[in-house]
Amino acid sequence: MPGENLSRDEAQERAALLSVDGYEVSLDLRSAVGAAEAGARTFRSVTTIRFRCAEPGAASFADLIAPSVTAVSLNGRDLDPGEVFDGTRIRLEDLAAENELVVDAQCAYSRTGEGMHRFVDPEDGETYLYTQYEPADSRRVFANFEQPDLKAPFRFEVRAPEGWVVWSNGVGELTDGVWQFAETKPISTYITAVVAGPYHYVTDSYSRTFDDGTTLEIPLGAMCRKGLAPHFDADDVFLVTKQGLDFFHDHFDYPYPFGKYDQAFVPEYNLGAMENPGLVTFREEYIFRGKVTQASYEGRANVILHEMAHMWFGDLVTMEWWDDLWLKESFADFMGAFALVGATRFEDGWITFANRRKAWAYRADQLPSTHPITADIRDLQDAKLNFDGITYAKGASVLKQLVAYVGQDAFLEGARRYFKRNAYGNTRLGDLLSALEETSGRDLAAWSRAWLQTAGVNSLTPQVILDADGRVAELSVLQEAAESHPELRPHRVAVGLYRRGTGPDGQPGPLERYARAETDVDGPRTVVGELVGADAPDLVLVNDDDLTYCKIRFDENSLATLRELLGDITDPLARALCWSALWNLTRDGLMPARDFVGLVLRFAGRESDIGVLQMLHAWADSALTHYTAPDWRATGGRLLAQGAQKELRLAEPGSQHQLTWARFFAAVASERADLRLLQDLLDGTAKIDGLDVDQELRWALLEPLAAHGIADESALAAELARDDTASGKRHQVRCLAARPSAAVKAQAWAQVVESDALSNALVEATIAGFAQPSQRELLAPYAGKYFAAIERIWAERSIQIGMDVVKGLFPSLQDSQETLDATDAWLTAHESAAPALRRLVLEARDDLARALRGQRRDAATAG
Numbered sequence: 001m002p003g004e005n006l007s008r009d010e011a012q013e014r015a016a017l018l019s020v021d022g023y024e025v026s027l028d029l030r031s032a033v034g035a036a037e038a039g040a041r042t043f044r045s046v047t048t049i050r051f052r053c054a055e056p057g058a059a060s061f062a063d064l065i066a067p068s069v070t071a072v073s074l075n076g077r078d079l080d081p082g083e084v085f086d087g088t089r090i091r092l093e094d095l096a097a098e099n100e101l102v103v104d105a106q107c108a109y110s111r112t113g114e115g116m117h118r119f120v121d122p123e124d125g126e127t128y129l130y131t132q133y134e135p136a137d138s139r140r141v142f143a144n145f146e147q148p149d150l151k152a153p154f155r156f157e158v159r160a161p162e163g164w165v166v167w168s169n170g171v172g173e174l175t176d177g178v179w180q181f182a183e184t185k186p187i188s189t190y191i192t193a194v195v196a197g198p199y200h201y202v203t204d205s206y207s208r209t210f211d212d213g214t215t216l217e218i219p220l221g222a223m224c225r226k227g228l229a230p231h232f233d234a235d236d237v238f239l240v241t242k243q244g245l246d247f248f249h250d251h252f253d254y255p256y257p258f259g260k261y262d263q264a265f266v267p268e269y270n271l272g273a274m275e276n277p278g279l280v281t282f283r284e285e286y287i288f289r290g291k292v293t294q295a296s297y298e299g300r301a302n303v304i305l306h307e308m309a310h311m312w313f314g315d316l317v318t319m320e321w322w323d324d325l326w327l328k329e330s331f332a333d334f335m336g337a338f339a340l341v342g343a344t345r346f347e348d349g350w351i352t353f354a355n356r357r358k359a360w361a362y363r364a365d366q367l368p369s370t371h372p373i374t375a376d377i378r379d380l381q382d383a384k385l386n387f388d389g390i391t392y393a394k395g396a397s398v399l400k401q402l403v404a405y406v407g408q409d410a411f412l413e414g415a416r417r418y419f420k421r422n423a424y425g426n427t428r429l430g431d432l433l434s435a436l437e438e439t440s441g442r443d444l445a446a447w448s449r450a451w452l453q454t455a456g457v458n459s460l461t462p463q464v465i466l467d468a469d470g471r472v473a474e475l476s477v478l479q480e481a482a483e484s485h486p487e488l489r490p491h492r493v494a495v496g497l498y499r500r501g502t503g504p505d506g507q508p509g510p511l512e513r514y515a516r517a518e519t520d521v522d523g524p525r526t527v528v529g530e531l532v533g534a535d536a537p538d539l540v541l542v543n544d545d546d547l548t549y550c551k552i553r554f555d556e557n558s559l560a561t562l563r564e565l566l567g568d569i570t571d572p573l574a575r576a577l578c579w580s581a582l583w584n585l586t587r588d589g590l591m592p593a594r595d596f597v598g599l600v601l602r603f604a605g606r607e608s609d610i611g612v613l614q615m616l617h618a619w620a621d622s623a624l625t626h627y628t629a630p631d632w633r634a635t636g637g638r639l640l641a642q643g644a645q646k647e648l649r650l651a652e653p654g655s656q657h658q659l660t661w662a663r664f665f666a667a668v669a670s671e672r673a674d675l676r677l678l679q680d681l682l683d684g685t686a687k688i689d690g691l692d693v694d695q696e697l698r699w700a701l702l703e704p705l706a707a708h709g710i711a712d713e714s715a716l717a718a719e720l721a722r723d724d725t726a727s728g729k730r731h732q733v734r735c736l737a738a739r740p741s742a743a744v745k746a747q748a749w750a751q752v753v754e755s756d757a758l759s760n761a762l763v764e765a766t767i768a769g770f771a772q773p774s775q776r777e778l779l780a781p782y783a784g785k786y787f788a789a790i791e792r793i794w795a796e797r798s799i800q801i802g803m804d805v806v807k808g809l810f811p812s813l814q815d816s817q818e819t820l821d822a823t824d825a826w827l828t829a830h831e832s833a834a835p836a837l838r839r840l841v842l843e844a845r846d847d848l849a850r851a852l853r854g855q856r857r858d859a860a861t862a863g
Contacts, residue, residue: 004065005381007378014145015150016054019052020151021152025046025142025154025155025156026159027157028045039067040109042107045103045105045107045141049099053096056097059093062145065087066108067108074095074099075099076100107141107142108140110140112760114798116131119266119759126225127161128197128198132271137190146190147188148188148189148322148426154169154170156170158179158194165198167279169192169278170184171219184277198226202221202223204221206261208255219261222234224264225284228289233287237300237304243339263304268760269282270760273304275310290696301344302337302340309332312415312419325377325386326375331395337350351572360393366482370455372452372453381799385839394549404492410436411439414435447490456487458491460553462554464557470536472537476527477521479521491520491543491550492519493519493543494545495528499511499514500565500568512569512571513541514535539578572612575612582596589854593628594628596620597636597639605650610656626847626854630855641669645677654691662700663700670774678704679710707772716735745775752767752809763805779813784822790841806840812848815848820852
């Protein structure tokens with residue numbers, strides 16, 4: 001039988017045959033503490049599944065990944081585990097119309113964040129457990145039918161070490177040493193959850209009275225490790241939670257259906273968060289140990305709201321198969337931003353969406369692996385890789401376009417009908433479209449084909465013709481598409497005209513919009529008649545207000561204006577859109593990377609939106625590392641460090657801008673004097689008024705010192721002694737791997753590639769430290785080793801660790817034709833390798849090829 005993978009065809013066949021009535025799962029987690037026996041540490045898992053079969057006498061299978069199975073019984077008949085269990089599946093033959101399967105297994109605790117993850121806190125020795133399943137890892141914890149369309153009610157019971165508290169999707173209570181949990185509504189296997197351990201737990205409550213006089217009471221809880229309790233701002237988590245519940249009840253007209261609402265912030269988490277109904281899990285990095293900017297709080301609030309939107313989009317109504325993953329992720333991504341702006345203090349959330357989320361989508365949509373929003377997901381490996389910028393950010397952008405197209409009221413009414421019509425069921429694309437067609441009165445078939453069923457991103461460029469009097473005689477929008485994905489789409493856009501006015505003192509004023517027109521762009525050229533006769537613009541911004549999903553281009557006059565006056569645009573969203581467009585020009589090799597760096601040096605210091613500023617820093621660093629000509633990198637790095645230090649000293653003392661510039665200065669510092677300043681800030685012999693060098697900032701200053709050979713192993717050990725926590729350990733591991741030594745690199749490589757002893761979090765930290773832009777020569781020998789190792793890694797490790805290694809260790813810093821040729825050679829020689837592995841290598845190849853094109857463009861400018 002096949003291994004861990006599950007194909008769509010197998011899932012469809014099993015869904016046509018089986019219907020599941022309920023699960024009873026009993027877990028004994030007392031083995032999580034104390035000495036482990038030889039081999040993998042395991043726990044007992046006993047599962048009872050009641051299910052029906054449409055064809056009595058037929059055969060099927062249940063899913064389970066476990067070191068061993070003690071007993072299997074089907075309809076009271078004992079089966080030999082050695083005969084029916086192959087390590088990933090339990091063969092079920094001669095099924096009756098109604099069936100009961102009981103599986104008693106020993107399941108393994110995880111160190112990769114997949115299944116039942118076990119973490120021991122180095123600070124106090126406490127053990128913490130949590131589960132993470134999506135898309136298909138609940139079978140590592142209990143036997144089941146692991147596919148989203150075989151929903152069922154679940155009843156969990158858990159035995160845990162004395163003194164622990166256990167949480168699951170339903171309300172639980174401790175009776176005679178066993179945690180018993182209320183039966184869930186019908187849900188999919190991948191959103192069941194268990195969290196257990198000595199967590200710090202805070203409670204609150206939410207109440208909502210509806211128009212009919214009924215009241216909904218939702219118990220709220222939030223938890224984290226005890227070591228993080230002093231930093232846990234649960235009040236703000238509860239504030240955003242209540243604001244979100246109010247917002248979604250206002251707009252969805254469907255009461256929250258899952259009883260309680262716990263939120264667990266857990267260690268060594270692979271994702272941002274997971275929408276388990278009644279027990280949402282988050283990475284604990286959303287608890288801030290030091291000073292952070294408002295962008296960090298906004299990001300956390302967005303994730304809280306994203307996961308909450310899933311209670312309706314994904315949990316209440318779930319896609320049949322991972323082809324329609326977008327039905328939950330695109331909606332949650334859109335609704336997260338929609339609720340952020342509509343319900344919380346973060347009223348500029350659409351700026352972050354335009355600047356950060358869409359950048360993720362634009363990159364993903366130009367890779368050779370791009371796919372339609374409604375993707376072709378053949379199996380679980382495909383599904384794992386499709387949690388990407390297309391499914392999330394592009395899908396959300398397209399929904400934002402759909403709202404502009406059909407109207408917000410029609411869109412929300414369609415969502416309300418969709419929930420009520422499909423509650424606790426599974427859906428496909430057509431189910432949603434039919435609801436939206438009813439409420440909008442529009443035929444969405446053509447829209448769906450263009451936006452959901454084709455791949456690629458369009459470019460929109462303004463073309464302006466002026467008359468003899470200097471007014472607009474014609475303004476048109478040109479639409480283009482890549483040759484590989486030639487689809488031209490209908491776009492609802494706003495076109496804004498901007499000009500520089502005159503201030504009250506007669507001096508040139510800011511760059512502001514003076515005319516705007518909304519229009520439907522369709523086809524290669526669309527004339528915007530409404531703007532005929534307008535005064536000549538200094539800047540034309542297509543997709544003003546960010547209504548559609550496209551790459552914004554500029555006419556020559558507009559681009560010249562931005563080079564001189566970008567910082568004078570007063571509207572923060574318009575400014576963010578211009579920055580995003582300029583970055584796309586840089587990535588596409590249409591603007592020299594050093595020019596983009598120059599724009600950041602000239603104008604980033606005037607950026608008011610802290611999230612945009614942080615993105616500008618990331619883009620400038622990426623431009624320097626990947627897109628500038630090699631012989632200009634040292635100059636560019638020196639200029640960026642000088643500019644960052646200047647803005648650091650000019651920033652308001654104690655401000656979030658000061659903190660952001662401090663972190664950027666540390667990221668780009670390489671000259672001796674700059675590194676000495678970092679060391680002096682660490683030692684306290686240098687001070688910058690208002691800059692609090694807290695523990696998190698200390699680690700940020702230490703990494704470049706380690707990478708340049710100044711902070712040695714003893715200095716990093718001393719820092720860990722100062723911060724002997726799980727977070728401190730991750731920072732130390734990253735800094736240790738960053739040191740410029742051949743022996744250090746060999747050790748880091750061996751720890752990740754030749755051993756599986758490290759947890760997922762420490763694998764991630766080691767990889768992050770290993771590849772330093774200042775160490776290209778030192779890393780050169782690992783290009784060949786990478787291609788020799790990746791197929792073995794993919795076969796031997798879990799898919800999460802495999803993805804981390806294949807993506808993180810690709811030799812992108814060996815940015816030469818030789819590396820590109822080596823990548824092509826591997827792809828040619830490994831045509832039969834796992835499609836998901838080939839996809840990751842193809843994506844890395846495309847990034848490398850793009851970088852080389854950018855470097856050639858930048859070098860041509862210098863020449």
